Amino acid sequence: MGVATLAACGGGENGLDSSTTVTVGTPASIAVESAASYDDNRYGLISAKTLRGWIDNWSANKPAGISGKLVVLQVAAGPSGRQYIKGDDSNVFVYLEGGWTEDRSNGVIKTSTMVLTGAKVDDLLARYAIDPRKDLVVCAQGSGNASNAMTQGRCWYTLRYWGVDARHVAVLNGGNQALGVDDGSTWTSEHFTSAEVSPRLNKRVASVQDLGVDNTVLQATLEDVINVLPLADHNVLDDGVFIWDARSLAQYSAGLRGASVNDIPANDASALAASFQNNGSRQGHPRGALQLGYDQLIDSATGKYKSKADLAALLAGGTTPSGQGFTDGQLALLGNGKAYQKGDVVYTYCETAMRAMITAIASSVVLGLPTRVYDGSMIEWNSLTRTQDRSGNWLIPADSRWRTDVLSWYRLNPTPANVAPRTDASIVPTIVDAYAANAGAAIAADKTYLRAKISSGSGSGSGSGGDSGTPSIPSNPCGG
Template structure:
């Protein structure tokens, strides 16, 4: 560690001596010929990325904010923005099904608002972790950079709020997953927020003032989280990390995180019927439209069912519908949320592994645990759609409706040491996908995080899209020539 800092300071000294007259706005490492990226990146822990809310949500400047704080931001962003924030206010108004027809006032100079009907298309991807391709995961680096460019967001300075347009579970979970995605890609938690309540309901109660017309405006700038030199990828829990912990570190997997020294606690963030294995869980992947005509693929189906129902070994249930009001879709009070967590038997200090049916729905419970109650929490994005898909199924009638065909596969999950309940779904409801033998015995499920770490540490042109022109965000070219 000392050698690392010695080399870094030596290079900085060399830069100061040999490069005079640099513009003050240039970020030093980007003005040098040396690639200091490996030295400058900071890898954050789940605890460092957690946010402990005020017991009075009205006092929050980030994380979960209320209409009280939000309306102050909108009324005079220059004077009312949180300490340490120098950029624009950008509001993403989430519309998953229809529009309220109400739009926020913004000045188009320091505040901007965007009603978005296709947020999942912009901030999710179908991605392959090396075991099984799953849809609805946090997007690739280029996609997140394109998002910043499309909506004029500079992650180095701007403040982003995700707000439901109308009150619905789809809008709320889309907002929490978008928050998760930006945080995962290095966006500072101090400049991210989810509005508690919807634009439509808060307008009706006179907590917000809106207009029935909307005109698109863009700040003509954008940026990349690469310039932040922050690695938040620990937020994603891989299936390899999960199984390795359940086996108390006695797995043969490569590139898995060690079992947390403080211990871990698994929370199933699905409705109780799913937790107890009495409700059907849809499989993952958009390739299939139904289960009557099956085609071999590495993808599961979003209209078919997973191989079996149940829950991950030792998981306790935190029912998502307990966390919010079913009409307004506002989160319940801090004390109520804390009580629900206490009722799971959680022991303070342990790292939480949380999962839902899929990444988007799991993100709602993750948001409460990590960004409201301040607990060190990682999201298993694959969720039950992946875990429940990896069950053994004996071929019937010449078909093989299962991801796992080898009883000794490293990734078979329907065994007593890894899961509980384990109720098989009918063959007719399980898509006909089968992993090749290589995948069933591969030792690494860390492909996504490896790709994302490489993107963050890559050159500024490595697959990124920075959007329009405008002010520099984090530096410029090589001021020393060459």
């Protein structure tokens, strides 16, 4: 990893020490590899058994290196009788927090469901008085299902993107209904409550600016994706890049396939039409992308991830018992040894970077593979197409360097009346500058925010201690 050294400044007005360096993370340094058994993890993907031990006696059982409290952020309520994990409001706090995305512009296009700005993350930390240098934050699903697992992934992604140390972020494997069910732990009705009981503290104790870490590389921009595409729609094994489409095979193939490579729809026109989302102009995939749906990694009924061994087998090119595996642009299964290659950086996306949260957890948090998330995803990518919207207006000029139709395998929307405009400010995505010099405006703004405290010598939090930069992280089973 690289270290950017900035001019030293004095302490802030709240008495905080100001870091003089910002440690710049890499996809490899951000990733953490899980233990073979999730029960042995003390950060990353943790089990119900581990969380139960923490809740029962946080003071005695908290991981080494954690000096603060345990904060569980459920992205949704759980089922009846298990709506919320119960905290003690002294050492263990539980909150409902599902706001992990916002609309943002990269300079070329404004896109929905992007990573939160630093100011909004700091507001979230203040809402619950979280100090990410001391506390351990657990991102939980509530009701366990694929949708909540996606939002749970956004919680992890946001915190790691903004520099929270891996040892201070955990992802609970499975929803509330699955806790204590065939997992070697015991959960009773006493461990749940029907209402949120932890008070909102609304006390700013820390800012992401205090962390001294820039992990913005976790997000791949539109330009980053363009720059790593191969020259043709083929799987290239020695280019150091693994582009993972987390959507359905039907979307990836623009309706040419259904649930599997052998499933050829009887009505091609209907299958193509059914593959569209969000009034997009086309369907298909960036050239060189490989497809394996997020739903092959997780049990949608419980929100639990498959075992590390099963996930590793899929990334190597294996298949599920039903024959699902990575598929290439020729709509053929890759086969063992022809999928992820050692040293590849994973670039993962879906339609709106929600399903891609599940693939990112599997690759970065379980398997420890260097991973980047194309946050704009296909809702952005497909918007940059030289075709007409429902009013007959061109979505993007013919001479824009940001045209992605020339970089993709695709089929146009068979119903032009369904193609939403992309130059109407009231509709997101919105193309804001088809001739922008670069697509890094949001990342640049985030980098500036991370360094604002160092530049000004002022801080927004209080207290002291915690990690500065990203030191070497010990293996997950050690927990410290």
